[in-house]
Amino acid sequence: MSKDIRVKKGLNLKLKGEADKSIVDAPRSSIYAIKPLDFHAVVPKMVLKEGARVKAGEVIFYSKYDEPVKFVAPVSGTISEILRGAKRRILEVRIMADAVDEFVEFGKMDPMTADPAAVKTRILESGCWPFIIQRPYDIVASAEDAPKSIFISAYTTAPLAGDVDFIVSGKMEAFQAGVNALSRLTDGKVHVGVGKKSALGSINNAEVHTVSGPHPAGNVGIQVHHVDPINFGEKVWVLGAEDVAIIGNLFLTGQFKAERIVALAGTEVADADRKYYRTIIGANVTSLVKNVNTTETRIISGDVLTGDKLASDQALNFYHNTLTLIPEGNEYALLGWLPFTRNNIPSISGTSLSWMKGGKSKVDTNLNGEERALVVTGEMEEVLPMDIYPMQLIKACMTGDIEKMENLGIYEVAPEDFALVDYINTSKLEAQEIIRLGLDLMITEVG
Incomplete structure (x- = not known):
């Protein structure tokens, strides 16, 4: 099997407000x-x-x-x-x-010479286990399970998201140690998805796949689908690349150091402040941005497609390495369906003038439409590079038809894989939320 993953279906959203590649504390x-x-x-x-x-x-x-x-x-x-x-x-x-952290000392360990059970115990006791997410269901992996394979994506395609390869390139030793530890938890392979000319291409004890193509090529679920698809009864574990470095640092130093490098992006961030910030998991938003008017600005932990709305006094989510600020969509455009009434909003169908103007777009939270029936077929398949029928799966989730959900590929998907479906579908249905509810039903009824 080729080590390259070439994705053709999808969509790259060219948005203004990308973070400059410089890291500050x-x-x-x-x-x-x-x-x-x-x-x-x-x-x-x-x-x-x-x-x-x-x-x-x-x-x-x-x-x-x-x-x-x-x-x-x-x-x-x-x-x-x-x-x-x-x-x-x-x-x-x-x-x-405290002003200076005091750490629990777990002790250094070489995962390649230690017993696999000891490696697993160390990850569990240190609090690093929640970084390991199980597919299917997109939940924290069970401590009793063993996966058929482990996947790590270090290729970023989501709009305005932090560049994972850039973030991890300064943590190569820790990342390698993390891969070594994970390789002891499965009889299968550890797979790492990277972009072209990535610094992570020389990683040992893992099979490296060069990923190319538009978003959602960087989603780990897309990479799993193309390399080692999930069948009924099988489990695959997935992790973020920076989380792997945190696990590796645990084995190198004996301490749980929850360092997170966060990209501060979005058009509502001053140009001088759009960069990468070295912080700690759970840091308050006010440590990165101050004096935000939340009635005019949407604070998003994560990227604009999959992130979660935050209040100005809340903390970044555990898994996110991006904080995005965009305008709230409070403005109403008269006859907004006409292409010249809105300023260069991106459109996959070409119904706005963005295809003529080119360049990057400034977006807000406006849905530009209301919820309506699912009547247009074929549009969702254009942005989901998986061998499934997304509209039929969404309908099966909405009706709670477990047998159809299984036949249509519910075990292979996670809500983030349907983020672009959310964006482009003319029905304006919340596809990610529907898929999440479908997965929850499967957990309850199937386990």
Whole structure:
């Protein structure tokens, strides 16, 4: 099988506001937060209470239904607040950080000479296990499972997203150590997807695939589909490249150092501030941007297609390395369906004048339409480079037809794979949300 993955279907959105490739240290946040909502389907059980002192790497809560999976403090300090929602559901655990972190010492380990069981135990105890996501279902992997293969994507195609290859290129030793550790957790292969001329192309103990093509070629699910598709009863683990470096650093130093390099992007960020910031997982948004008018600006943890809306006093999500600021779509355009009434909005169908003007576009959150029936066929397939029928799968999820969902490929997809479907489909249906609900139904009914 060829080691190249060439994707032809998809769409590259050329948007204004990309972060410059320079890295600076972000101011240290006074408050850091771990949000259980970032870990889909995990029910947290608290180990510590408000007022407790913690070290970086100390367990805060664990998964109720998979107790070996632990979630740890990214910094040392004092648990200042445990925010709860309806039915006392834990929304955030906030930590008032010390000026200098104190770490739990796990001890150094060479994963290539250690017993695989010891490697797995170290990842679990240190709080690094939540970086490992299971496909199908796009949830934190079970501690009892072993995957048929492991996939890492270091190729970025999402609009305005942080360039993973650039982020990880300065962490090569840690990334290699992380790959070494992961290779001990499976009898199959570790696959790494990279772009052309990537610094990660020489990684050992992994099969490297050169990926090319438009978005969503960088999505790890697309790479899994082209290299080692998932069948019923099989499990594949996927990780972010920077998360692999955090795991590797654990084995090199014996400490859980939750460093995250975040791209600050979007047209609502001043030109001088659009760059990469070295921070820590769970840092508050205010450590990166200040004085944001949230009635006029949308703060997004992640990229514009798959990210989550944040308030100005919230923390970045656990897995994201991009913070995007774009205008809210509060302006109404009279006869907005006419191409000359909106300023260069991108359009896959050519119904705006963006194809004439060229260059990059400035986007806001306006949907430019309302929800309507699914009547146009064939459009979703143009942006989803997988051998499935996306519209039929969406309909099966909407009706809760488990047998059809299985036959149409529900085990291979994750919500992020349908982000472009969200963007281009004329029905304006929330495809990502529908797929997430379908996956949740499969977890409940099939397991």
